[in-house]
Amino acid sequence: MSPISSAARSSRPRLPRQRLARVAAGVVALSIVGAGAFVAAPAHAAEPGGQTTGDSLFPNVGNTGYDVQHYDIAIDYDHDNRTIDATTEIEATATVELSSFSLDLEGLSVDAVLVDGAPAEFTRITDADTTTYKLVITPATPVTGAFTTTVEYSGEPTEHIDPDGSSEGWVATPDGATAVNEPVGAMTWFPNNNTPLDKATFDIDVTIPTTIGGGTAAAVSNGELVGRIDDTDAGTTTWSWEQQEQMTTYLSLVSIGRYDIHESTIALPSGREIPEWSFIDSDLSDTRKATSLASRDEIETVLGWLETAYGAYPGNSTGIVVDNAGLGYALETQDRSFFDRSAGLGTLIHELVHQWFGDAVTLSDWSDIWLNEGPAEHIGSAATAALYGGDDTESVWYSEWEGTPESSSAWTVPVAGFDDPADLFGFQAYTRSGMALEALRLSIGDEEFQEIFRQWYERLNGSDGSTADFIALTEEISGEDLGAFFQDWLFDLDKPEWPDVWTLDLSAGAATDTPLSRGDSVTYTLTAANTGLGTLGGTTAVADLSQVLPWASIDPTSLADGLSLDGDTLTWTVPEVASGAGPSVASFTATVSDDASTGPLVLAVAPEGLGATCGVCEISTPISAYAIDPVGAPTIAGEPAVGETLTAAPGEWADGTTFAFQWFRIAEDDLDNAAESDLVAIDGATGTTYEVRSDDVGYAFVVAVTGTLPGFVSPAPSFSEPTAVVLAPQAVPSPTDPPSDPPSDPPSDGPDDGLAVTGSDGAPTLAAAAVLLFALGAAVTIWAMRRRRDAEV
Numbered sequence: 001m002s003p004i005s006s007a008a009r010s011s012r013p014r015l016p017r018q019r020l021a022r023v024a025a026g027v028v029a030l031s032i033v034g035a036g037a038f039v040a041a042p043a044h045a046a047e048p049g050g051q052t053t054g055d056s057l058f059p060n061v062g063n064t065g066y067d068v069q070h071y072d073i074a075i076d077y078d079h080d081n082r083t084i085d086a087t088t089e090i091e092a093t094a095t096v097e098l099s100s101f102s103l104d105l106e107g108l109s110v111d112a113v114l115v116d117g118a119p120a121e122f123t124r125i126t127d128a129d130t131t132t133y134k135l136v137i138t139p140a141t142p143v144t145g146a147f148t149t150t151v152e153y154s155g156e157p158t159e160h161i162d163p164d165g166s167s168e169g170w171v172a173t174p175d176g177a178t179a180v181n182e183p184v185g186a187m188t189w190f191p192n193n194n195t196p197l198d199k200a201t202f203d204i205d206v207t208i209p210t211t212i213g214g215g216t217a218a219a220v221s222n223g224e225l226v227g228r229i230d231d232t233d234a235g236t237t238t239w240s241w242e243q244q245e246q247m248t249t250y251l252s253l254v255s256i257g258r259y260d261i262h263e264s265t266i267a268l269p270s271g272r273e274i275p276e277w278s279f280i281d282s283d284l285s286d287t288r289k290a291t292s293l294a295s296r297d298e299i300e301t302v303l304g305w306l307e308t309a310y311g312a313y314p315g316n317s318t319g320i321v322v323d324n325a326g327l328g329y330a331l332e333t334q335d336r337s338f339f340d341r342s343a344g345l346g347t348l349i350h351e352l353v354h355q356w357f358g359d360a361v362t363l364s365d366w367s368d369i370w371l372n373e374g375p376a377e378h379i380g381s382a383a384t385a386a387l388y389g390g391d392d393t394e395s396v397w398y399s400e401w402e403g404t405p406e407s408s409s410a411w412t413v414p415v416a417g418f419d420d421p422a423d424l425f426g427f428q429a430y431t432r433s434g435m436a437l438e439a440l441r442l443s444i445g446d447e448e449f450q451e452i453f454r455q456w457y458e459r460l461n462g463s464d465g466s467t468a469d470f471i472a473l474t475e476e477i478s479g480e481d482l483g484a485f486f487q488d489w490l491f492d493l494d495k496p497e498w499p500d501v502w503t504l505d506l507s508a509g510a511a512t513d514t515p516l517s518r519g520d521s522v523t524y525t526l527t528a529a530n531t532g533l534g535t536l537g538g539t540t541a542v543a544d545l546s547q548v549l550p551w552a553s554i555d556p557t558s559l560a561d562g563l564s565l566d567g568d569t570l571t572w573t574v575p576e577v578a579s580g581a582g583p584s585v586a587s588f589t590a591t592v593s594d595d596a597s598t599g600p601l602v603l604a605v606a607p608e609g610l611g612a613t614c615g616v617c618e619i620s621t622p623i624s625a626y627a628i629d630p631v632g633a634p635t636i637a638g639e640p641a642v643g644e645t646l647t648a649a650p651g652e653w654a655d656g657t658t659f660a661f662q663w664f665r666i667a668e669d670d671l672d673n674a675a676e677s678d679l680v681a682i683d684g685a686t687g688t689t690y691e692v693r694s695d696d697v698g699y700a701f702v703v704a705v706t707g708t709l710p711g712f713v714s715p716a717p718s719f720s721e722p723t724a725v726v727l728a729p730q731a732v733p734s735p736t737d738p739p740s741d742p743p744s745d746p747p748s749d750g751p752d753d754g755l756a757v758t759g760s761d762g763a764p765t766l767a768a769a770a771v772l773l774f775a776l777g778a779a780v781t782i783w784a785m786r787r788r789r790d791a792e793v
Helices: 286-296 299-310 345-354 370-390 394-401 425-445 448-458 467-478 482-490 765-793
Strands: 066-078 083-104 108-114 123-127 130-136 143-155 159-160 167-173 178-180 200-209 213-220 224-231 236-245 256-265 271-283 318-324 335-341 361-363 463-465 502-508 519-529 540-547 562-564 569-573 584-592 602-605 612-613 620-621 635-637 645-649 659-666 689-691 699-708
Touching: 066 345, 108 123, 123 645, 130 584, 159 612, 178 689, 200 256, 200 569, 213 236, 213 271, 224 271, 224 299, 256 286, 256 299, 271 286, 271 335, 286 318, 299 345, 299 448, 335 635, 335 765, 361 370, 361 448, 370 394, 370 463, 394 425, 394 467, 425 448, 425 467, 448 463, 448 467, 502 602, 502 620, 502 765, 519 602, 569 699, 635 699, 645 699
Parallel strands: 066 200, 271 318, 318 335, 361 463, 502 612
Antiparallel strands: 066 083, 083 130, 083 143, 108 143, 123 130, 159 167, 167 178, 178 256, 200 236, 213 256, 224 236, 256 271, 502 519, 519 584, 540 569, 540 602, 562 569, 602 620, 635 645, 645 689, 659 699
């Protein structure tokens, strides 16, 4: 098949190729109204859009008041005159009702502006010293919600010179031009909202001479090639590219020239297959072409590694553009990165990493550029090591750190928050950022480090992120307070210390499966091994003795230098250990106390600070089991009578013992030769008190107490002596109650009847006698009951 098929034009709507009707520059035909002319005016007044996004380095580039959804750019390129005749249609959504709004456009002549089809007034504001190039548009009717702006413009695009003296924007080449746009060059060839904060989709049509300088020409851009139409009469070819993913303006690309075109299909681990289009300047030397083609052959391998590590490739196509532009740098233009003269493998890897970090997720402010370049540098070194046998990342970045003297001025520009745009692509954006990320990896661990970048991409794909966002995500995933770390590596103006990287281990001199006896000793040893490339020094490890000192003691005067004891915490200040040197060790001894039992002695140690890992960091050693001593004899207090409350006391036990109670009944007949089997547990009677019930009559009580003390063996339950037997209560008549049915006595004839009788009928004398007899009987009954009880006791 041919390198690129001459496919039919896609069916998406396109701008008309004829020129828009001319209107006088800045003059609106008042008889033509916009689409919103017949909508009732809102209660509040429209306002002008802002002409700044507040970027710290380029405050006058970018605009507010609207959000661009889509750019449709059509460019006619005249190679003989090096000019363009272009139309850009911008679909946007106003976030407030706008009486006017601005776009960024440097140079070129604006011929007409339409807003929602109606001519609009426009003015230009230009101040090169402050990087201000505004196209201010006043629509015939204020806009709100969705609106469309069409700008027709022409002229010879110019390069934009950055504060550091480098060129970007529309750059003329011997056989055409290349437009690369980081940070602000996009405004040299199409009007736009030139800020990383406003992403959109793109359609880009570029009409060029079919041949330039006797060779076939091509026009390449971002996204997918959706059509190529030859106009044989005009001798032109229109190349149509479609970017379906969100893209910021500085990542857009147009390159025109004589190219060798290469096409393939890339298979990704996710199962997708995407097209690859690469364009290599036909006039480059064979050596440069060979280098570029060798790198191109690695695109599938590198994308596969990156996709596996960080998530699905964010684009729908890939490739490279290699042009003899004389810019001296490569650029991560979205999908299809740009290379000047040659695409080396290391640079290719760097730019492919950018497709995730820098393109899919862009910076929020240009002083956050380290969030683009740092990952490209660091992850690029990791990919090189994994795929091509390069040095490991610690070796790469430690070497950079060690090789940059403390006195170097390179350290005087912070990684984040610098304020001079001339420093945008300096040491701090690339080398120090790569060091900082390696220092972060060493400090929090590789697994957490990888997860941070997976989440950064997953959460912010199609959007932007700031340094504050990155710090917050890093602390969330690592669980560490990293304020001091980032202050040192991102903001301070001096050389940061390389992080300590070390392993802490704990060992015990006694076997951990053989119980210790009272009076035995065990020696613990802490070992610190330097596993990093820097010198280990000044770090500490902490031993938690909270589960050792209850059962054992440590003599503070016996501790070696570097060990200190404070309560139940022992701290070890690790001495300096050079990289590659043997480990540092510290030992201390614990002696089992005379009242210890079971234990176990559990010693846990932990390194303090970042960059440390634990090998063996907890040891548990048992102690022989001893019984609780002393053991008390329970007693019962109270009267064992129905309705009375009995109270159990456990007796004298070892301090700290807790108790469980169980009340039992024992029948009166079993008291003389009572055995434990004669005891009957009373359901639910497990407290310290028991209230005697009527069904307890005829029984005595016993209480059993079980003592528990952590670390000690509990003895068998201890039983109290039985109480007295509960007696049945007996009713005692009141002495004042008369007999219920006194007998009817016959009349007496005289004193021969016995007792003397007074009164006319003798009734008072008989009543007194009855009362006396009743009282006497009651007294005898009470005396008999007491005697029986005393005999039982």
